[in-house]
């Protein structure tokens with residue numbers, strides 16, 4: 001126990017006495033760990049953001065989009081489409097949260113400043129989780145919203161601004177015009193900053209039967225989205241295509257994978273590249289520590305001899321030299337990680353990575369990058385301390401203290 | 404039973420051309436607890452080699468060395484280091500203080516390798532020892548700021564702080580002027596005697612050697628006792644040799 005304490009006090013004493021030298025050698029490690037940790041953290045954040053954005057538009061891995069149209073009449077009748085989808089879902093036993101629908105339309109909304117046409121995405125409640133949509137205020141759609149007479153909306157900031165409100169505390173509503181106007185309720189706000197108003201609307205609500213369903217403003221039949229395991233994607237595409245074509249005679253059925261298929265690959269490659277660069281930088285920093293360690297161990301040969309005369313065992317001499325190096329680089333690593341956190345926190349990441357769109361999960365500093373930085377610094381210290389330690393152990397005491 | 408018992412000790416070193424040079428040959432020496440022994444000899448006669456053998460820093464190539472009646476040649480490296488730290492205190496000609504560490508840290512340094520209580524109370528022990536060599540006021544000075552005589556007094560405090568049974572001093576006054584040397588030697592003799600430790604001094608200086616109870620002369624690797632009256636003879640022969 002006191003042996004361990006002794007080794008520590010000895011190493012600490014060395015670091016303290018050789019402050020200037022230690023600091024000098026640590027500049028390299030500090031910079032290397034700083035660079036590596038920052039780059040790794042940024043890489044991970046960028047990957048996360050890229051994935052988030054890709055999934056927001058294309059859906060999670062793997063999302064299959066299915067749509068149909070009638071080459072003669074344009075649209076497949078809504079009832080037929082719904083029945084076809086129903087049959088498909090039942091046949092494959094797809095869970096509710098793995099099936100989403102999306103229909104694009106434009107709705108006429110009555111804002112205080114006048115009626116305006118707004119791009120509207122009519123979606124099922126399952127669409128939100130599938131695209132990782134997280135409202136910054138309020139909530140996403142629930143299945144229960146379909147029972148409400150007033151259709152639920154999740155709008156973007158510009159929509160809210162046009163409405164003349166700043167948040168949902170006043171429970172804002174908006175009238176959707178047309179042949180049969182309906183009062184819609186805004187239940188959530190998303191952060192999209194498209195520069196113009198847009199909104200999600202629940203796919204159906206209790207009042208719909210008489211208003212919009214199948215009506216002229218409804219546009220094409222919705223796109224169906226199926227969220228399936230990556231490895232089954234191709235099989236599902238083929239099966240859906242044939243099955244749905246049989247269920248909808250005369251219609252042209254398209255099934256395709258719509259999530260960015262290569263994203264996982266790309267991100268993995270990006271991470272690998274970042275790691276390789278970090279390791280190279282770190283190795284250079286380690287060489288700096290090793291170099292100075294070698295120089296000092298030569299200067300300290302006499303001192304090591306004197307310590308041997310005090311009864312220091314070779315194991316003790318060895319661990320003291322290694323520990324000295326480790327204590328120093330670990331401290332440098334700690335400082336570098338702290339610095340890296342400060343840098344990454346203060347970078348305008350949203351502007352760089354997401355084109356100004358606020359990130360859904362404002363990504364924190366990746367803990368793994370911080371731990372990796374500390375471990376790397378310690379490991380470099382141990383490795384760089386190894387050679388001087390071996391030299392120190394091989395010192396012949398009688399030669400060391402000879403004058 | 405003697406504390407240290409050397410019989411027929413030889414030490415050969417291999418020279419770069421492959422031949423063997425006998426530095427020590429057939430050395431017999433026994434040192435009892437608390438005894439003061441001095442060894443004189445001209446440069447290159449093997450004095451330091453003998454002291455290194457005594458202090459377990461070097462191993463003889465012939466003969467037997469018993470410490471407390473136990474043979475030392477069968478000791479493993481680890482046991483040997485421990486035994487060295489527990490048994491011996493060293494005083495070197497060039498002081499060999501740890502640079503840039505305060506006097507107190509230097510004196511406490513041997514206790515870094517002790518265990519338990521000795522380790523934990525090392526700084527207090529160092530202060531006490533510094534007081535005893537009259538340097539309590541310089542405890543926080545680094546060696547670079549101390550005179551040669553003061554440095555050697557710090558070294559004496561350091562050699563004694565762990566309560567060794569034998570102090571081995573290799574020309575402790577060699578780097579000091581005559582008066583300072585005499586004062587340092589007086590201190591070394593006094594403090595080791597107070598501690599009950601044996602003292603083996605290697606020296607060129609016959610007045611230093613004369614302080615010892617038993618005196619030896621080392622010549623070309625052979626150790627011979629010097630009779631009390633032979634001090635002058637030894638001195639003259641030493642001069643002519645050198």
Ligand SMILES: Nc1ncnc2c1ncn2[C@@H]1O[C@H](COP(=O)(O)OP(=O)(O)OP(=O)(O)O)[C@@H](O)[C@H]1O
Nearest residue numbers: 416417418426444445446447448449450451452453
């Ligand atoms: N490892 C070694 N390799 C080669 N020669 C050695 C070695 N160790 C000692 N010697 C030789 O052995 C002889 C005695 O050396 P030692 O250091 O014991 O002398 P000394 O009596 O202490 O001399 P001084 O008074 O100058 O310190 C010298 O000639 C030295 O060159």
Ligand SMILES: [Mg+2]
Nearest residue numbers: 450451452573
């Ligand atoms: Mg010598």
